[in-house]
Amino acid sequence: xxxxxxxxxxxxxxxxxxxxxxxxxxxxxxxxxxxxxxxxxxxxxxxxxxxxxxxxxxxxxxxxxxxxxxxxxxxxxxxxxxxxxxxxxxxxxxxxxxxxxxxxxxxxxx
Numbered sequence: 001x002x003x004x005x006x007x008x009x010x011x012x013x014x015x016x017x018x019x020x021x022x023x024x025x026x027x028x029x030x031x032x033x034x035x036x037x038x039x040x041x042x043x044x045x046x047x048x049x050x051x052x053x054x055x056x057x058x059x060x061x062x063x064x065x066x067x068x069x070x071x072x073x074x075x076x077x078x079x080x081x082x083x084x085x086x087x088x089x090x091x092x093x094x095x096x097x098x099x100x101x102x103x104x105x106x107x108x109x110x
Contacts, residue, residue: 004043006042006043006044006045007043007044009044009046009050013097014046014050014051014054015054015057015058015093016090016093016094016097017036017044017046018032018051018054018055018058018064018080019058019063019064019082019086019089019090019093020090020094021035021036022064022080022081022082022086023082023087023090025081026079026080026081027079027080028069028071028077028078028079028080029048029051029052029055029077029078029080030071030077031071032046032051032055032080033045033046033047033048033051055080058080058086059080061085061089062083062085062086063082063083063085063086063089063090064080064081064082064083064086065080065081065083066078066079066080066081067079067081
C-alpha cells in the first residue's frame, strides 16, 4: 500500500475530510494535511493551495474557528477547531457522501 500515485479528491470532499479531521481536536493546517495523508496510507495528499482556501471557507461558514498558538516545533501556527455548527455540517456532509457512494456502487454493480 502507498505505492500508487495520490488520488485527486472529488469536488466537495475536502471540506468533509477537514471537518472529520478536526472532529478529533484542534489542529494546524500542516497537521491536517499530514493526518489525511497518514490515515489514507499516503493516498490523499492535500496541498497548501487547496487546504488553506478550504479552511478559509470553513471559517467564513462558521464551521471552524481559529486561534494562534505554538506548533510542536515551537513555531507560530493557526490552530483550527470544529464549532457546534461544524459538527452538524459534518453529519450532513457525511450522510450525503454515504448516499452518493452507495448510488455509485449501485451503478457500477448493475
